[in-house]
Amino acid sequence: LAKTTQPISMDSYEGQEVNITCSHNNIATNDYITWYQQFPSQGPRFIIQGYKTKVTNEVASLFIPADRKSSTLSLPRVSLSDTAVYYCLDADFGNEKLTFGTGTRLTIIP
């Protein structure tokens, strides 16, 4: 049973801001939301992680509302190199394994 739900695919034009929303209705109190990016033939790359409210780093922002049942990954001014699969994961506190879903295949159009 999938712990998170996200769109299968999205397209966007270069220079746009892209928002990918993820649903995690059954998130537990101690769980974190973690996002990874994966290019073909490469390993998943950690992007950002948060517990609630807003987190920002040099590549993305993560918005988590107060009820924590969803989150939105925001990629500012995307470029062709942002074409990849993006995974939203509900990381169980104390449970070391990560459970990946099918992710969102983001395609950036010139």
Add this chain to the structure above:
Amino acid sequence: EPEVTQTPSHQVTQMGQEVILRCVPISNHLYFYWYRQILGQKVEFLVSFYNNEISEKSEIFDDQFSVERPDGSNFTLKIRSTKLEDSAMYFCASSSQGVSDQPQHFGDGTRLSIL
């Protein structure tokens, strides 16, 4: 930025042979993991390792598989009597702590092809 490195990048092996996939985790990390991804499918957890022992393993990780940390820097996955269905990308990951607020960092994988 420190990285997880994996060797070889591509391994081709005859069915029934044994393979060893190698990983060098990030140097100050204490928790180590193996995942696999069959072509076109999800990334699947295989095993986690801490303090020189397996802390969790999935149903995939049966007696055919074993892991070892032979020295202070390497972490290996051994697959005995390989089968065609073992063909996949195998990813090693490490983290500083085995809890959800410390992200796992992945290597770029070994592509295992069983003939």
